[in-house]
Amino acid sequence: MIELNYRDARPIYEQIKDGLRKLMLSSVIRQDEKLPSVRELASQLAINPNTIQKAYRELEQEGYIYTVSGRGSFAAPFTDINSGRLKKLLNQFDEAVIELLYMKKDPKELQQRIVQLQQGGAGYDRSY
Numbered sequence: 001m002i003e004l005n006y007r008d009a010r011p012i013y014e015q016i017k018d019g020l021r022k023l024m025l026s027s028v029i030r031q032d033e034k035l036p037s038v039r040e041l042a043s044q045l046a047i048n049p050n051t052i053q054k055a056y057r058e059l060e061q062e063g064y065i066y067t068v069s070g071r072g073s074f075a076a077p078f079t080d081i082n083s084g085r086l087k088k089l090l091n092q093f094d095e096a097v098i099e100l101l102y103m104k105k106d107p108k109e110l111q112q113r114i115v116q117l118q119q120g121g122a123g124y125d126r127s128y
Helices: 012-025 038-045 049-062 083-102 107-118
Strands: 065-068 072-075
Touching (some): 049 065
Antiparallel strands (some): 065 072
16 A cells, blocks of 8 residues: 655655555545544554654645544545645646756657646656
């Protein structure tokens, strides 16, 4: 499900957030599907439950999950993802495109890459 890389410079809770986010965006975890409890996921990953709680709290603030008291956390509909997260992603996209253009990447090649990613990313090396 989620793999942690202890050599990664990012904190563990960030890696958990990214892992869960990817699982939701790729529909491995579907809308309204119950997520593992904090204790259950902490046990699976052999880490402190507070780390999982922090990841869940931030995912909830970003609109990726919602919590039902006494029942647990669930994957939220994509319409609930807040505009703050969208703005952050668009800023990261803008910065990446500006840098790629500075590196003389052809804008048409970048457009084609976006189209291929939209179509499922077939044939694209994402480690680029």
